[in-house]
Amino acid sequence: MxxxxxxxxxxxxxxxxxxxxxxxxxxxxxxxxxxxxxxxxxxxxxxxxxxxxxxxxxxxxxxxxxxxxxxxxxxxxxxxxxxxxxxxxxxxxxxxxxxxxxxxxxxxxxxxxxxxxxxxxxxxxxxxxxxxxAGIQGESMFVDLRDRILNQGGIPVLPVDWHVQSALASAGGTLFAGDFVVASRPARDRLEVVVVDVSGKGEQAGTRALLLSGAFGGLLGALPPDQFLPAANEYLLRQEWEEGFATAVHLSVNLTTGAFDIRTAGHPPAVWRAAGSGRWSVLSSEGPILGLIPGAEFHVATGVLAHGDAVLLYTDGMVEQPRRDIDLGIDRLVGEAESLLRGNFLDAAQRLVDALGSRNDDRATVVVHRL
Known part of the structure; x- marks a missing residue:
């Protein structure tokens, strides 16, 4: 032509x-x-x-x-x-x-x-x-945006030996939250999952979460794993919000070999269940909060998910309580996971959200399990 x-x-x-x-x-x-x-x-x-x-x-x-x-x-x-x-x-x-x-x-x-x-x-x-x-039209638009942020967290179709679940609960029981999940399968053998906690809670953080979920969804599928958090950090810095910061944990897993990378940005560490011992252990990785430091670097924790292994990603609402150290909250999360998920990962994410965390804070959980 x-x-x-x-x-x-x-x-x-x-x-x-x-x-x-x-x-x-x-x-x-x-x-x-x-x-x-x-x-x-x-x-x-x-x-x-x-x-x-x-x-x-x-x-x-x-x-x-x-x-x-x-x-x-x-x-x-x-x-x-x-x-x-x-x-x-x-x-x-x-x-x-x-x-x-x-x-x-x-x-x-x-x-x-x-x-x-x-x-x-x-x-x-x-x-x-x-x-x-009009009023009804405005409410419909807001509900549509709410549905879009939830759809961003939809888990893509995976091979039969992989099972991923996510659950979200907002402060006060509303359907708008500052915590959200974004998942993508940019390649046949790779799964990317990000759990994000936006500053604020409930409806106050809902508008920022709506914007960030779309932006992070685009970045997640377009960039290599090691470039996602730096790009997300630069994006937040450009917004120049008064409360323009967020924490995140990013999991990239090879669906063929089970090899995975985990990077965190001011976020509670992921925990890993080894099927052989049946115990959960903390995967330490470090990185600053998104939206505060230009040119921030994010360290990686690596491992291999064997058959029966699982990785748990979550937000601080699952482990933080007033007047309680966060390490104690993580210990309680690990103990609850050992008890609730022993040999049964059906509705694992939802059961953990229902059992743990503060009802006055947003909570999100993702469980990645290799069958």
Missing amino acids: TAPAESSRVAAVGRRWWRARARLGARGLAGQTGVLLLLSVLAALVCALTVFADHYAPITLLLVPLLIGSLLLGPRTLPWFVVFVLTLTVVAVGGRRLRHIEIMPVAVTGIAMVFLLGLIVLLMSFRRSRLGV
Whole structure:
């Protein structure tokens, strides 16, 4: 294919993309306009009911379209709808006065509630304008991002003699956490797994974890094992966050020979179970926290996973407790692993997360077992 022909093809694709984007934007605007009209009609009907059927329809009934509007309308149209509902509230009060209906103190309280909640919805719409979507759409986007971070930790398909499990629990039981897992199989005979603990906990660290999970996922599959943590460190330094640091443990294992490398960045050490003795031992490796020191170096711990061996990766939420040394927490983790996983690795990661760690901190665990 000649260069002009290639350029024409690219230009045609670009034009189709822009036309599709314009159509989607027009559909979105038309959808918002339709919802606004329907809600306006509903609010007008409710207003009429409060005037002509005052025994059955209190003025506070106008809160129903106001609430529905706060969920469905975007930040551009919601303020106008709030003003419209508040205007209808004034009209309803005036209509009752014209019909010589006495405004009771309870009704006055209801009117004040409509105006107060209208002001709250108005303030919420101004805050939401930074995102530019309606309430339900914003929640859907956030849930989609949450699902993406969880999918990043999905374990790729492995040979039949390898079994990898991961489990995650966040502080307070929410589904957003500062701990996350990224796994990749960049080559047929190599598995890469990273367990990361972002500074902060729960929802506070969730946004940073969402960004880092995508970035680390790209780095993990594109770089040799010894270059991943240095690249992740440089990436975090470029973000210049006030709390822009994280700890990580990175496992690279050859699925054919069982040889593995483990590198840590300010993270608790991995532990290794030798099938021959049935005991767990700590794999010491050193490296600074990610995002603090330019040009940091990360030392490696190596070994070979024989059949029946296992490696356990985890975050500090599994071993840290207030007023307790972390070494004691690691000893407890090893003891619990010996007890819980003796001869049975079914749901190993989840059982460890349920049994150990602080419920006030995020917890993540990965168990790599060679059958």
